[in-house]
Structures are given as structure tokens and as C-alpha cells.
Amino acid sequence: MAGSENQKFCLQEVLDSFQLCLSPNKEVYVEHYVAGWRGLVKFLNSLGSVFGFISKDAVSKIQILVNFLNSENGSQYATVQSMVKFELDNKLVDVDKKGICPESGCRTLLRLHRALRWxxxxxxxxxxxxxDDKTSxxxxxxxNESLAQHHPxxxxxxxxxxxxALPGRPTFFEVxxxxxxxxxxxxxxKAVPLISEVYLITEELYLKHNLLDLP
Ligand code: 1Q0
Incomplete structure (x- = not known):
């Protein structure tokens, strides 16, 4: 992924990634989920250094998931569903407070999942x-309706x-x-319902396993 965050943003690419995210039986592929976020980070980077602290956090979370995908257990991380099962079965998730697994796939993806609602x-x-509506x-x-509830x-x-510092609506549309x-x-x-579907499937999965408040 070296340097990919600096390349030009294209909304269609992001849309394609989220489209590829869902398997025929509605599982969420981690590879495409992460690719969607990479595309969004390109957009964020094009807005300037004021957003650097957000982009940095997103990139580090993307990287944690990519590392899992490339690890010897990579196949267990193919979908969010298989990741949840694998990490829970093998006690690789800190459930109540941070302990020996502070950067599990489950808690890392949960941060991006909350951002997806935003x-x-x-x-x-x-x-x-x-x-003339304001993007800010x-x-x-x-x-305020989503991520803020999870941030100090x-x-x-x-x-x-x-x-x-966000540019106005015309610049947004151009970029x-x-x-x-x-x-x-x-x-x-087309993008909003797709993103919404990926969000809902993940939300239900996390709810079912009581993972929505992972530290
Ligand atoms: C376009 C404007 C972008 C505004 C982004 C709004 C989100 C604000 C998030 C502020 C995050 C601050 C950095 C640190 C946060 C962490 O503490 C937090 C928790 O993690 P942890 O490990 O401490 O428990 N991290 C998060 O909540 C994850 C936040 C990830 C945010 C990723 C945002 C990526 C944004 C991409 C730009 C999308 C532009 C969309 C419009 C383009 C059209 C498709």
C-alpha cells in the first residue's frame, strides 16, 4: 500500500470497493472494506494537513487490519464474520478492558465501523x-450523531x-x-445504500456477539 494514500481520489473507486465488500451470502470482506477506507483517506489527504491527525489514525487502523490479512492466520481474517469467530474462539479480544490484546482485529474494525456510520x-x-449548504x-x-459519542x-x-477547514460544496464535488x-x-x-448495508450487517454481527463497546 506504500504511497497509495497520496494518489488521486476517485469516488467511483470507493463505491467499487464497498460494492465488492459483500459476499453472496452477505459476509463482509475485510480486504475490500480496507480498500474502501484507503480510498477515503486519499480524499482526506487531499484536503490538507489540518486533517492529518484523522488520516493518521485511519491509516494506522487500516494497517493493523492489513497486517492481520497478511499474517499466517490471514485466511481467518477474510471476512468480518470469520475474524470475529476466530478472535473470540481464540480469546484474542480484550472484552472489558485493555489487556493483552489491545489491537485486536475486532476492536480496530469497530473504530472504522463507527466512522462508517458518520x-x-x-x-x-x-x-x-x-x-449553498455548508459542508462543515x-x-x-x-x-455529533455518530462518532462524537465515542470520542473524549x-x-x-x-x-x-x-x-x-473543510472546503465548500462545489470543491467537494470537484474533488x-x-x-x-x-x-x-x-x-x-448508489453509495449511501451500499455503505448503509455494510454498516448494518457489521452492526448486527457485533451486537449479536456483544462487541459494540470493545475498549
Ligand atoms: C471530510 C471530513 C473528514 C472528517 C472526518 C470525521 C471524523 C472525525 C474523526 C476524528 C478522529 C480523530 C483521531 C483519533 C481518533 C481515535 O481516538 C479514535 C478511536 O481510536 P482508539 O484507537 O483511540 O480507540 N479513532 C476513530 O474513531 C477512527 C476514526 C477514523 C476516521 C476516519 C475518517 C476518514 C475520513 C475520510 C474522508 C471521507 C470523506 C468523504 C467524502 C468523500 C466522498 C466519498
Missing amino acids: LELFLERLRTSKE VMCREAY WVVRTAAGMAFF MDVGPPEQVVAILG
């Missing part, structure tokens, strides 16, 4: 927004300040690199 809410706002407001509202004050404050605004809206119309 993304879903943000993209839905972007999709239905009007020309859409982003803040989506954040200091992170919420830093995130809130970064949102002020998405898929054509005129109508085209962006059309692609967002």
Missing part, C-alpha cells in the same frame, strides 16, 4: 444538500476545529472527480 450520515446530507455543518451534524472531549474539540453535480448526486445515491 460517513453514511454525511454523504446522505451531501446528497440531499443545496448549492453537514459534517458536524453527522459527527479533546478529540471532539480537535475534530470540531478541523471541520471549519470527487465523477463529473457534474447531477452525476455526483447520482453516484451518492
